[in-house]
Amino acid sequence: xxxxxxxxxxxxxLLVSLLCLEGLARVYVSRLASPERRRQFSVYEKLPExxxxxxxxxxxxxxxxxxxxxxxxxxxxxxWRGPKTSQLKPEGVFRIxxxxxxxxxxxxxxxxxxxxxxxxxxxxxEQHGQSNTEVINGGVPGYNSWESLVNLCFRGIAMExxxxxxxxxxxxxxxxxxxxxxxxxxxxxxxxxxxWEEHSWAEEHLTLYRMMKRLKKGTHIGLEPFVDAPDLIxxxxxxxxxxxxxxxxxxxxxxxxxxxxxxxxxxxxxxHGAAFLLTTWAWCPDFEKDYAGFxxxxxxxxxxxxxxxxxxxxxxxxxFDFAAEMSQEKTRWADGRHVNAAxxxxxxxxxxxxxxxxxxxx
Numbered sequence: 001x002x003x004x005x006x007x008x009x010x011x012x013x014l015l016v017s018l019l020c021l022e023g024l025a026r027v028y029v030s031r032l033a034s035p036e037r038r039r040q041f042s043v044y045e046k047l048p049e050x051x052x053x054x055x056x057x058x059x060x061x062x063x064x065x066x067x068x069x070x071x072x073x074x075x076x077x078x079x080w081r082g083p084k085t086s087q088l089k090p091e092g093v094f095r096i097x098x099x100x101x102x103x104x105x106x107x108x109x110x111x112x113x114x115x116x117x118x119x120x121x122x123x124x125x126e127q128h129g130q131s132n133t134e135v136i137n138g139g140v141p142g143y144n145s146w147e148s149l150v151n152l153c154f155r156g157i158a159m160e161x162x163x164x165x166x167x168x169x170x171x172x173x174x175x176x177x178x179x180x181x182x183x184x185x186x187x188x189x190x191x192x193x194x195x196w197e198e199h200s201w202a203e204e205h206l207t208l209y210r211m212m213k214r215l216k217k218g219t220h221i222g223l224e225p226f227v228d229a230p231d232l233i234x235x236x237x238x239x240x241x242x243x244x245x246x247x248x249x250x251x252x253x254x255x256x257x258x259x260x261x262x263x264x265x266x267x268x269x270x271x272h273g274a275a276f277l278l279t280t281w282a283w284c285p286d287f288e289k290d291y292a293g294f295x296x297x298x299x300x301x302x303x304x305x306x307x308x309x310x311x312x313x314x315x316x317x318x319x320f321d322f323a324a325e326m327s328q329e330k331t332r333w334a335d336g337r338h339v340n341a342a343x344x345x346x347x348x349x350x351x352x353x354x355x356x357x358x359x360x361x362x
Contacts (some may be wrong), residue, residue, distance in 0.1 A: 002258045004030030025208040035070060041211050043204060045196050054223070056194035060150050061227040064140050072111045081105055081137040082112050089160040094362050096135045097156050100167035103281070104139025106344050114341045119348035136161070142223050144171035145185040145261035152265055154352045161274050163360055166265055169281025169290070170337055174232065175247060176253040182231035183253040185260070189231040199226040235291035246296040262311055275360050278312045278319040280305040282326035285334040292336025320354045322342040341358035
């Protein structure tokens with residue numbers, strides 16, 4: 001009886017200790033943790049919408065959250081990264097809309113006014129006599145040409161742009177690296193409609209358990225659990241011979257849908273009286289742990305750029321070969337795909353110089 005009582009006593013002490021730790025964990029996450037740690041240790045769908053950078057969307061898998069703020073990185077009321085603007089274009093304003101993924105959004109740069117589109121606007125105004133030019137950052141992390149097409153159709157064209165610039169590359173390579181037979185015109189092999197991640201009872205209700213489970217992960221909450229389709233094959237796959245496997249997928253899945261998406265964006269612009277500019281996409285191959293350093297991904301990047309250049313030549317559309325101009329020095333890059341603040345400034349200078357001599361500006 002004494003042994004049984006001692007056992008129950010120890011069990012009770014353990015339960016009380018766990019309850020105390022759970023209480024402390026909840027206090028930490030709700031009141032003391034940084035915004036990054038709070039997102040990491042919370043159930044994402046239970047966070048206030050203002051703390052989620054992206055939200056589900058009925059026609060896009062997801063979109064930037066309007067009025068989101070994280071330090072100096074914020075979205076305006078329309079969901080574009082940057083300062084407040086109006087959907088109705090003010091009289092006399094020449095409005096440029098830049099469509100793309102995280103490299104347009106300028107993921108690695110925290111300050112809104114140092115992103116590539118913001119610095120492009122400043123340079124056009126201050127150095128090229130375009131004082132009435134407005135540049136809208138239409139980039140959304142993870143977007144590919146399918147999503148930019150829909151984004152232009154339902155959100156971007158409503159901004160009445162005078163010029164639409166399309167800046168895509170890496171994310172459309174992902175869409176080609178899907179299981180054989182899963183490369184479809186509607187991109188369902190790579191993307192699925194937003195699906196909330198399924199949690200165990202413990203992960204749903206116990207903060208301490210979530211902290212222990214996620215502590216070794218980074219503070220960034222990726223999109224993968226919500227919008228990646230089952231047929232997508234990640235760049236760090238454990239294939240026995242990943243280089244050979246991915247090379248075969250690129251052979252089987254040429255960028256035909258990418259071309260069609262660009263053509264459809266051009267048709268929307270033409271119908272609405274907006275000029276259309278294609279651009280190639282640059283990367284830095286010198287980051288060994290980044291997939292931009294993989295040979296098969298670099299092949300994919302080159303093929304996307306070749307498709308852009310060929311389509312522009314075929315249709316007589318203007319095209320800025322940014323990849324041929326942008327420096328690959330590591331001092332300009334945060335990783336293999338995203339520029340840092342210095343790289344964003346160089347990128348803006350190159351685009352501003354091209355636009356100034358292109359005849360696309362008023």
